[in-house]
Structure formats: structure tokens, C-alpha cells
Amino acid sequence: QQPVQSPQAVILREGEDAVINCSSSKALYSVHWYRQKHGEAPVFLMILLKGGEQKGHEKISASFNEKKQQSSLYLTASQLSYSGTYFCGTEINTGNQFYFGTGTSLTVIP
């Protein structure tokens, strides 16, 4: 039941955009997004709930397509500080077990 993320890795130049996808084989209640920098703990970015709206956070936003059981994270005009591994996390129902995705390594170069 672990969600699958794509791509596994991506390298961007500063200012470029990226999309990270998270797909589940089960219907989802919520999707979380986290970023983990090397040697640090994951940091919560945002949560999307079933029936909810697309979320935004500065130049990082996400959408949740319930019918396709997937979520996408959009990073626009990337900055060096965006580098890290991005994880989605999914919950089938409130109170159910939470699964993290396989992770996407994102590297932003000057």
C-alpha cells in the first residue's frame, strides 16, 4: 500500500519548474507532502484532504485528484533551498495507517 512516486530523481537549474507525482492503489482520504534535506528530519509542507482544494505554499503547491488516487506537487521557479528528498504520505481513512511514498530526490543547481 506504499504510494509510488515519480520521478525517482530530478535535477533542475535555478528558476526551473518541477512536478512530483504520488500514486496510490487505494482510494485516499488525505495526502501529505514532506521535504527532507540530507542529514535532517522530514519537514511538513502541506496536507490535502479528500474533497479539499488545491493548496499553495509560496512557490510550492499541490493538487489531489481523488478519482485517479494521485497527488502532484508543483515547484515553480525553483531555488537552491528546494533541494532535498520529497515524500508524499497517504491515509486511506482518517485514523488509518499512514504510508510514506518511495521518495523523489530533487537537486537544484546554479
Added chain:
Amino acid sequence: KAGVTQTPRYLIKTRGQQVTLSCSPISGHRSVSWYQQTPGQGLQFLFEYFSETQRNKGNFPGRFSGRQFSNSRSEMNVSTLELGDSALYLCASSLVQGDGYTFGSGTRLTVV
């Protein structure tokens, strides 16, 4: 406010020993989850506690156990350590289940 505190930060144990890891959540947070992170397996869910009750358990052997106290602090215990248990163990807390999680810095366990 203080973040999630995990102790110890680093630990080296010998195969067959047991270990106890501690996690103090953010004040007011009642949900505490534990994860094992390894390069090959990513973030694997161990268990979740809410108000001293285990609500969910991941697919780990019975050697892995945990508990939560009335002040929401949580401990995780691993008995009969194996080399494959070497990993970063992360604790995360949230106000309620399903909220965004705040992670601690983790405990790096090395089994030799």
C-alpha cells in the same frame, strides 16, 4: 515552542542486545508515530499511539514494541537486535491523527 525531542541521538549496540528509544512530542500533541528509515527501504511505519493507545501497527516483527505515557511521551523498544535493525528511527507528533506531522531529529542506531 520546543520541537519533538528524541534521545539518544546516536546509539551503538551489539547483536542480541535490546534498546529503548525515547520521544517527547510537542507540548499538547497527543499523537506519536515511529518510523524506521533506511537508504534501501525509505520511511517504514512502525506504530502510532494516541492518548496512550496503539492505534496502528506496521509490518514489523514482535521484537519491535512501543508505548505511550500519560504525558504523551513515547518509548520504542527493540529486543534481540539484529544487524538489519541498523537505521535512523524517527518519531513524529501531531495534534490529532491526520494532522501534519512534526518530526524529531531521530536516533541513529547502529548494530554491530
